[in-house]
Amino acid sequence: MRPTSFDQLTPIRNFSEVRATPATILRIAVDIAVIWLAFLLSWLAEGNHLNTLIPNGSGIIQLVGLSSLLACIAYMSAGLYNHHSKYNAWTKIGRIALINLGILLIATVIRATTGLSGPLEPHLIFTTVIGATALLSMARIGSLVLRSEDWPGSRLVTTEQPDETKVLVIGGGGYIGSALVKELLDGGLRVSVLDAMHFGEEPLARVAGHPNLTLIREDFRHIEALTRAVSGVGTVIHLGGLVGDPACAFDSDLTVDVNVTATKVIGEIAKARGVRRFIFASSCSVYGACDDTVNEDSHFNPQSLYARSKVASEAVLDALNSPDFSVTCLRFATIYGISGRTRFDLVVNLLCAKAVRDNEITVYGADQWRPFVHVEDVARAIVTTLRAPRHLVSGEAFNVGSDAQNYTLGDVAELIQKQVPDAAIISDDTFVDKRNYRVSFEKIRSRLGFTPAWTIESGIAQVVSVVRSNQVGDYSLPTYSNVLYLKEHGTKSFCNFKITGWEQEFMSLDHIDHIAPQDTIDRPAA
Template sequence: MIANIKDFRFTPEVWVRVGADALMVALSYAAALLTHFLLVAQHGEPVLPVHYLQIFVQSVWILLPISLILFAASGFYTRGRAYRGRYKMLVVAQAVTLSYLVFGFTAFLLADWLNPPRPVVFIALLYTLILTMGSRAFVHLWEILRENRQAQTSSDPIPTLPRPEKTILVIGGAGYIGSGLLPRLLERGYRVRLLDLLMFGKEPIAAVLHHPNLELIQADFRQVDKVVEAMRGVDTVVHLGGLVGDPACALDENLTIEINLVATRTIAEIAKGMGVGRFVFASTCSVYGASDMVLNERSGLNPVSLYARSKIASEEVLHRLQSDSFSVVILRFGTIYGLSGRTRFDLVVNLLTAKAVIDKKITVFGGDQWRPFVHVDDASLAVMMAVEAPKERVHNETFNVGGNEGNMTLGQVGELIKRLVPEAELIDSGRDGDRRNYRVDFSKIRLVLGFEPQWTVEKGVRQVIEALQSGKVRDYRNALYSNVKFLTEETSSDAVKQYYTGWERELIERAHKTHPEETPPVVAKA
């Protein structure tokens, strides 16, 4: 409850919801007093209406603060949009019941001054339950009907923008997702410009390296002159660059801030200044951190790592820069798995599969923790759809990328791999300190963009097994397959590092708790 109070923010939407709940509580209490008055009058007992009016005026101003504070503490105005079905009704029922218990106890303590008839408290509780639960059930039903109508509309082919005339800049396009995205864009007829330092060499993009529509600029995207050069004549920017993953970002906090946040703002400012119309940014579902609820794009954020906080801060920066002519599209990817031009084996599905095939052991830490899994091919497909969708569908929108069936616990992943590699031993080693635990709702990207994952976790595991058994992947422990290993073992220790104490640090610290639907205050540029 304390966490929900800390998350509380006064936004126009919250004011409307608080006001609606206050009205329902007041009406319920007034109706309860009226009901008691009519019952007493029906039995012929002498009663005065003004006496009940006096009780209402004296006590409603105590009932309302108690109710609204407990409603807020229960998450009505912070995480309420993440509640689903029976769980939501249970939370509402508990909060309302607790409110009237506290009110009844307060009335008992102040009996000489505040003394509503005891049956009134019980009757008001019933009326409030009916109104609060009924109103939320109605809203939930209305959203289902609206989504069904959107789904029917979205069943038609998604119109796409003209392709051959567009030039797309892909930053960090030789990495895990980018090496799968480049072939898709080139096959669709786009002119593609790639800005990448090629830390992992040219092998990840070898298949398209000599494509006539691909232009390569090998440079660090922190170099402003190179970014300006790459941005000339570009219609759309896809920013996939950055330090990815909790372990890699934890190696050097200042370097992570420089690469993931400072460079992102610089790139976006240059893009906006040079007339780029669309900016697609790769974020992560790790921003949700730890929660027992199913989370959508409007749910509260609860980051538990520097990596997640750097992405939240970057999202805030981009939201400030967006305008009618500069559309920001944020894609929050689930936990990715599968093979691409630059495959990673520091991700849980790929790593556990490799250990099962090579080491004959599947060691699971925190088997009850939930993750939303998405194949790297589906991730690149989502990026392409965000590039091609009409402006009205994606303008300044955030999308979770994945499919609802991809939500699995780590224990379920281990059991799946054990079934496909039966000779491996499945070991549950308990928690390892990773506090992430989240399930994600992917309805928005399906309804708005028509995105449907083409891969399942089982299909992806089979793909990795085949690559290991065929020798396509010779040593999954090689530093090339791990971001953190590559940074610690292969890169130069003389990498440029800058240390920040200004707007960057403030955003990272504030990103510990934030809400995507809020408009953050403007922070002056350092």
């Protein structure tokens, strides 16, 4: 990752992203007015009369005016006027209190060292700052109460008519999301991203400050943030969750929480808020092990917890599909290529990096088949689905990839070796992944007219070029691997909800038996 530059620091970025919109100007004007109102109330509470303001006008204007200016600059730097960042009310109150405390100290020092305020007493400065903090906090608390689901008028306040030009991307700071957000913005859509941004700001650096981008730095399991985020949105694209077999196997309860429980909650809230389209990121891993070429009507045969979580998520979303709420599940092939948050725990990317840096290409199970697709083509497929007539995609699943990119892992190794001739292919069959499948992509090609623009050869060339030019650092760092990130940071901070039981029913192989014949399932340990 590139080192953080001076202008990427959060306060500076927040300040630079403030837009002079009527709403922002009004909020700034109100906050300044509140500070002056707090001073006026403090002045009167001291037993002074309004007519005594004029003789002390110069000092009052200088000190209170300077305090107002400093407060607004600090509020801007804290992101309180930032269109691209949203914080819950309690976070805003905390930031206001800390900033005003700083203003109090600055004003006190200015008065003590310069006498700028003239005859104003020190305790008047103190009561003004305390009063301003209280008034501003009351305004934020009032906003929180009005947004509350328990407030009788909350639906009138928070519910907007869905706008087809507004898209919410959940998990937009990830591997796929960072490519998708740019594609959506380039297409003229207004995009909100709901993401905790665990991997920092780098994934969305290419679109930072875009006037049509709103970044909501929250866990998508945070109900208040989620409810606000979906309001007025025409389409929700759900990319969030734990991705990959190793990452999901690391903590099964967390996987169920993030991948299944949260998906159900997101779908239900989106439907209740009037969202028209819901696009879900699934995986061709749901097909598991199969000797024949599979399509969207083939039986599921998941070989991992990750795959089972995708089967369960598709099931809970399918139950929500209706004429007014169109659910589409996109089953991605194994993804490769460079994006804003590149992963090197994916087979093509990893083997390319090892070929360049280690001069070896280690293949486990060279005869296993996999379908492949470039991350930018995945983004294009999502946009194609978004723009398709609803009757073509409602309640449907589509495999995303191309028939021409079904390869064995041995084939992939040979294609990489052609571009990195010094790398030796090492075949190791001591550990063989149970997944083995070829996939048909006829449905998305014939129904939606989608075909990938990338070939696996061009994707390999891209990854090799990026690694060779040192545009990425050590490919083995946790930044580039979902499971290594979990191991380094732990899972405690990710755990929100208690597993209640229904999720396990959807995750169980007994449930999957209703979808796939029992004799097709190779039962792994639960």
